[in-house]
Amino acid sequence: MLYPTLKIVIADDHSLxxxxxxxxxxxxxxxxxxxxxxxxxALKLIQFNKPDVAILDVEMPVITGYEVALKTLEKxxxxxxxxxxxxxxDSMFNKAMDLGVKGYVLKENTVTEIMHCLEAVIQGNQYVSPAIEELLNKRNSKSQNDSQLSINLENLTVAEKNIIKLLSMMKTSQxxxxxxxxxIKTVQNHRNNICGKLGLTGAHALLKFAIEHAELIQ
Amino acid sequence: MLYPTLKIVIADDHSLxxxxxxxxxxxxxxxxxxxxxxxxxALKLIQFNKPDVAILDVEMPVITGYEVALKTLEKxxxxxxxxxxxxxxDSMFNKAMDLGVKGYVLKENTVTEIMHCLEAVIQGNQYVSPAIEELLNKRNSKSQNDSQLSINLENLTVAEKNIIKLLSMMKTSQxxxxxxxxxIKTVQNHRNNICGKLGLTGAHALLKFAIEHAELIQ
DNA sequence: ATTTTTATAGGTACTTGTACCCAGATCGGA
DNA sequence: TCCGATCTGGGTACAAGTACCTATAAAAAT
Known part of the structure; x- marks a missing residue:
């Protein structure tokens, strides 16, 4: 590392x-x-200390990393x-890029990758996780089943996503x-529309799908 | 720390x-x-190295920490x-306790807490995150329910176990x-008898039970 | 040998979910 | 301004699961 006097803010709700x-x-x-x-x-620390870099967890309670970035870059x-x-x-990735975020790293990546990212960002460059770049390529080529599945999942409307999330918790329409x-009719209609969009037919197909893909549904 | 020669396996999909x-x-x-x-x-490391402690992330792709624990404790x-x-x-917490997991720590807790947990576990004690200790208390106050559940699972006849196994694979009665x-009437009768033995009532209660406890059904 | 349990099968009623149909209200983009 | 998508509600029909019955033959336990 070439920059010994760096000030860095780390924000993450997981102490680990x-x-x-x-x-x-x-x-x-x-x-x-x-x-x-x-x-x-995090916002207070950034405003008071004016660090060179802020490493922000996107998924933080109350005020997300995205909102912190929004307010920081605004100023x-x-x-x-x-x-x-x-x-x-990928939707968060696109929003982050629009905002002017310089680095985008997945938590499954190694610390050394974060160090690379840090160096790149300090030198004025952008750095994006290779895993994300791969995702973008997949999305563009539209080849695999999984990516088509997630495309379909993203085609769901807000209300539909809401419903399928509750479905994955094994709740009934009522x-x-x-x-x-x-x-309940509205819920049933949403369910039916989701079935149409996901190509699901037959007995309790949606319930089974929701339970099977519970982890993918946020 | 009093135990200098500990072998420990760490499994988490997040390198950080x-x-x-x-x-x-x-x-x-x-x-x-x-x-x-x-x-x-993680499973290979545990089987080969036989560590004193394995710290497992519950939410890992493909094979979850829960399944690793299941197979480890089985042997x-x-x-x-x-x-x-x-x-x-709390449902995962309960399942973990059923399995015989000794420690349960949230990622939002500090590293020092994990060290405390490690010490407690090595000394043969249990350690549970204070944040979910209240769940533990709830559990102890109504422990008779859970023990009845496992007794009831063993009370199922061969045909009934056969049926619930296929049910956990999300198959229909037909x-x-x-x-x-x-x-199909025989299948439906078995389902109904199982519901009676397990005390299940209401909409698709058995299907939900079978899916939730799929790992426990052999 | 008699009783109990189990596996099998049927009947009927009700609830829940899927598969279609329809329509009004709202909101944003062309 | 109009069009389309979305959210909302309703109707009807059928399939699947739950709830409660009865019943018979075989196996197991007493």
Missing amino acids: IRQGLRLSLETQVTKHVFEADNGAD NTDTKIIFLTMYKD EIADELNIS | IRQGLRLSLETQVTKHVFEADNGAD NTDTKIIFLTMYKD EIADELNIS
Whole structure:
């Protein structure tokens, strides 16, 4: 690492990840590391310390990393933003790129990759996880089953995603209707529309699909 | 830390967490740390190295930490299992306790807490994240329910076990009837009898039960 | 040898989910 | 402004699962 006097803010609600990153950064010569376990504190740390780089977890409670980045980049500071995320969510990736986020790294990537990302970003370049680039290529080629499945999943409307999420928790249409304060007929219609979009037919096909793909549904 | 010659397996699909944990463990005197980024490798590492403790992420792709724990504890090894998880999922917590998992720590907890957990587990105690200790209390207060559940599962007849196994594969009564060359009415009667024995009532209760407990059904 | 359990099969009623149909309200883009 | 997508609700029909019955033959337990 070529920049011994870097100031870096780390924001992640998982203490484990913060401490892992801090330990890794401190085995390099970087010394000024600030930690936050939520978006609000991260924002304060960034505004007060004006770090060179802020490494933000996208999925944080209350104030997400995305919102922190939005408010930070809005204020025209020199702080570069690196997003750290669990999921290969291409819609979030696109939003991040639109915002002007310089780095995008998956948590499944190694610490050394984050170091590469850090170096690239400090030198004024962009750095994107190879795994994400691969995803983008797959999406463009539209070849595999899984990618087509996720395309179909993304074709669902907000209400439909809401329904399928509750379905994956094994709730009945009546329970969903009560929870959302809508008619059971509306829920059934959404279910039927989802079946159409996903190409599902037959007995309890959607329920089975939702349970089988529960992890993929957010 | 009182145990300098511990062997520990760490399994998590997020490299960051693995490296954070490894660095933390190695600032202690523990030296033999093995890493896996998926359940299959974790299982191999455990079977080959027979570690004192395996720290498993519950949410891993393909083979989950839960399945790794299931197969490890099945084989009567001395390896203690610690679950590391993102969510305060009480159903998973209960399943983990049923299995004989010794430690249960949330990723939002600090590394020092994991160290406490490690010490407790090595000394033969259980350690549960304070955040979900309230769930443990709930569980102890109504423990008679769970023990009745497993008794009831063993009370199922051969035909009934056969049926519930096929049910956990999300097959319909008609499909099961065809597969076993019996009437669909027989299948439906068995289903109903199973519902009675397990105390299940309501919409698709048995289907949901079979899917939720698919791993426990052989 | 008699009783009990199990596996088999049927009947009937009700609930839930799937498969179509329809239509009004709202909101954003062409 | 109009069109299309979305969200909302309703109707009808059928399939599948649950709930509760009865019943017979074979196997197991007593």
